[in-house]
Amino acid sequence: MSQAVSRMAQSSPNISCGNCPIRHNAVCAECDKDELAALEAAKSYRSFAAGEPLAVSGEALTHFSSIVSGCASMSRTLEDGRRQTVGLLLPSDFIGRPGRATAAYDVVALSDTVVCRFERRTFDGLVRDTPHIATRLLTMTLDELDAARDWAVVLGRMTAREKVAAFLVSLIRRRAAATGQGEPAGDVAVALPLSREAMSDHLGLTIETTSRQITAMKKDGLIQAINTRAFRIPSFEALALIAGEDDDGGPIA
Template structure:
C-alpha cells in the first residue's frame, strides 16, 4: 500500500513556494527537513475519515484528492478539491471533519500532528503562512457557497471549470486564450462537487459543448477555447472577479 519514495530536499520541492512552508527561510526549512516524512499512496486510498483521528497533517506534493462528507442516506457533498500544495488536517484538532480520498496516486509530505503543532507555535513563518492559506480557503469555501446556493446547473459547471482553469493558470502553465484542462475527477466526483446528480452534470457538459463553450477531446480532458466567454456563463462578468 505505502511505497517509500525518494525524499527530495525542501529546496527542490515542487510545492516549495506555495505550500505551508512557502514563507520559511533556510533555517526554518532545515527544521522541517528533519521533521517531515513522505508517503506515497495509490489512487482511491482514504487519507482521512470524518470523525476518525488523524495522526499526520500533510501537504499534497503531487496528485489530487477530494474532501467530502457523506450523509447517512448516501448523499455526498465535496467540500474541497485538494491539489498540490493544499493542506490536509487541522492543527489543534485530533479528528478529521471530513473524508479525504486520493483521486490519483498521491505523494504526501507529512508531519506528526503534535510535531506540527509545535512547529506552528515556534516557527513564525509557518504560522503566518498557515493563516494566509486558511483565510484563502475560507474565501474559496464562501464563494462556493454562493455557487451552490444560487446558481443553476449550467452556471455551477461553468464556475467549476473557470476556477480550475484559474487555479491552473496561477500555478504556472500560462495559457494564451485557449487552454486544455486535465480533469482530475470522474463525472461522479464532479457531481458531488457541484451538488448535482451525475446525469445533470453530464447533460450540462453536453450543453456547454453544443454551445461551443468547451470541447471534450476525451472524457478526462476539457478544452476551453475562450475562458472569458465561459466565465460569463458562470455569472462572472467582472473579469478576474468573484471566482477565486
Template structure:
C-alpha cells in the first residue's frame, strides 16, 4: 500500500484512531507540515532494542511486532502493532524493544524533537496519546494473564479471539459474532513468540482446535472461526475485566 506523501489527513485510514484523532483542522494542518510517510518492506526493522529511535511513528497500514530477544536467543513478542498503534515515545531517545515489520508497513512519522513540541503545545495530541497509552497498558496487563496462566490451547484461542476483535475495529465493523474469517499477519514462529510457546506446540494446538471443530484452516495464514463465542469460551476467561488485546 502506497500513500501520497502529501495526501490529506482527511483521507487517512487511521484518522480517527491514531494519536491525531482528537485534532481539529487547524491542528492537522500543523501536523501535515512536519509529518512524513515511510514504507518498510516485510521483515525490515523499524527499531532495535537499545538503539536510538529518532521518530515517533504511527502505523498507517501493515503490521509489526515489538519484541525482545534474550542472550541465548529466546524471543518474546510484547506487542503486535496494527494500524493506529504507535512506535516511540516523547522523552526517550532509544527503543527498549525490537520492532519488525511483519508485512509491508507504512508509517506516518514525526521527528522526535518536533513531536515532543507537539505534545507540549497541542493538548489534543497529549490527551489522545495518554488515552492510547492507558489502553495499551490495560492490553499489556491483559496479555500477562494469557502468558502467565493460560494453557497452550487457551493461549491460541485467546490470540485468535483478540485478533478477530482488533481486525473488527480496524475495518470499522461491529465486534465479531458468529462466523468470522481471519487473516493471520504472523508466521507460526511469530505466533509462538507472541504466546510464549514453541512453534511445534503452536502448530499442534492449532491442529487440535481444528479437529475439535472450533476453527477451520483453509490456508496457512487463514483461519475461519465458525462460532466466535464458542472459541471465546476456550480462553477460560470470562472477559469481565475488559477486552483482551
C-alpha cells in the first residue's frame, strides 16, 4: 500500500518483523537471545482479504496480533444497525489485550491485510515475565489512549467538515510517521485505504454527509481527487487549520 509497508517488510523478516507488538527486531538492545528465540517460536503470520473479520465482538480471541500491512477497523454495531468505528488499525497497531480471552469489538480488514501474531497464552506469559516488553506495551497503550481521547473531541464537538478534515490530517500524519518522516507540510497525497462507508462509521456521519463534505472541499480547492480513493492536498496546513488546530502545526498540545 504505502511506502510504510515495503519499508517494514524488508527489515530482517527472518528474525522478526519490524512492527511486532513490542517492536522487536534483530537489533533490539534489551532482548537477550533466549527472549528472541521465545518470540520467534511463538510468532506466526496470517493474511486476511478485504472484508474478512479478524475478530468478532464477544467471541474468543486466540491471538494477540499486530498489523504488518493493510488496514482494519475496530467497531461496534448497535442492535439497530448503527455502527461506530472506535479505531482505525494501521501497520504497527495491535489487536487484543493481555489477560483477556474475548474480543471487545469487531475487527474487520478494510483492505487486504497481513498480521503478525502470537498465541494468546504465550504472549500473556511473555508480558508477565519480560519487563521491557510490558513497558513497551504500556507506552503503546498510553499512545492509543491519547489517540482515542483526541478522537472523542472530533466526535463530540466538530462539524462534518471539520471531521472529514481531521480524519485526512490524522491519516496523513500516521502515514508520515510510519515512513519515518516528520510533520507533513505543503503539497501531499493520500491514498484512502477505506470506503466512504468505513470513513463515515469512523466519523460518526452518514455516507451522504461525508460525500457532500468531500465534494464541498474539492470546490474550495482544499483537496483534489486523483480518483475516489486518492486525494492530493495542495496545502496540508490549510487542511489542518480546518481540523481545528492551532496554526503552529502539530496536534494541539
